[in-house]
Amino acid sequence: MLPFLLQIHLEEATHESAQLTHKLVKGMENLSQLREEDIEVGATPREVVFQEDKVKLYRFKSPVDQKKTVKTPILMVYALVNRPFMVDLQEDRSLVANxxxxxxxxxxxxxxxxxxxxxxxxxxxxxxxxxxxxVDFIRTSHQLDKVNLLGICQGGTFSLCYSSLYPDKVNNLVVMVAPVDFHQPETLLNMRGGCTLGAEAIDVDLMVDALGNIPGDFLNLEFLMLKPQQLGIQEYLDVPDLMDSPEKLLNFLRMEKWIFDSPDQAGETYRQFMKDFYQGNKLIKNQVKIGDRQVNLLNLTMPILNLYAEKDHLVPPASSLALAKYIDTQDYTAKGFPVGHIGMYVSGKVQRDLPPVIADWLRNRD
Structure with a gap:
């Protein structure tokens, strides 16, 4: 006869095994019923209103009878890395919809x-x-001199540069999880980019000269290796626990689809961004040149709302908050949220609190 404690362990193991088997069987049934269109990201109806080369400008369709409470339209500028539809991942987790x-x-x-x-x-x-x-298309369409900008992540850095070069075209500027001070030696992404060692950390010229465009798969691997245990192992070990729930399974698959839908990076753009921003930290030194024009953050005199994630491992809060030291606006607001980088898009609590912050801030300055 087995000892009492050993018998309990066997009973627990048998029970857990039966539960896991049930979840896996139910999960396989759920997977077999999914179609490709069920996993699509970008839930809100939209239309292409302008296109140049491979770049498309979308305008989202408002709910029926929804009145505009902010007269000036807002242009969302996302990063070149990954697709922009993280801001509209699914109906119940959509910054755009809210x-x-x-x-x-x-x-x-x-x-x-x-x-x-x-x-x-x-x-x-x-x-x-x-x-x-x-921006000019929107200005012409609405017969306005200025638009509102919402720059996200690298798109926030782009929006800072743009607003510095064209301050007469930007009414209000919102930046979200945007890197500003790139010399963050305690952050792996910045160290990997060369903020401490420069070309000794990563030889950008060699990469671009050898590869041309930088593969999206390379960038994905780089991001995953910042948290290899959590993002490369634990995330997938947790999958059996959600497979028996169609809703949780779809949430997981949509996120995976977005993560691994990574465009390649245009080689010369990657070269300048890595060398000037990460290695040279030229943005806060007012040394960045876009074409033949000099970026000067002191030109940012329009109202600015700076949104950051307090637990961000990709864009540390210190990098975003540094913005306040280099601008000349008299109307600056910074607000943090207790989540990580991705949590700014998908956290239920943030999606409850963040959209009203943006809308109220813009409404008071429209």
């Missing part, structure tokens, strides 16, 4: 997928070209 409900008129730039012929695109092409042309 802002639309609050009466904002929203445009979004989709940078597209650079191909081999795009390797020579520069920051000049993206900022003085595509971004400026999208």
């Amino acid at each position: 802002l639309l409900k609050l009466g904002l008129d929203i445009y979004l730039i989709d940078w597209g997928y650079p191909g081999r012929g795009d390797r020579w695109l520069t920051l000049d092409d993206y900022i003085n070209g595509y971004l400026n042309n999208c």
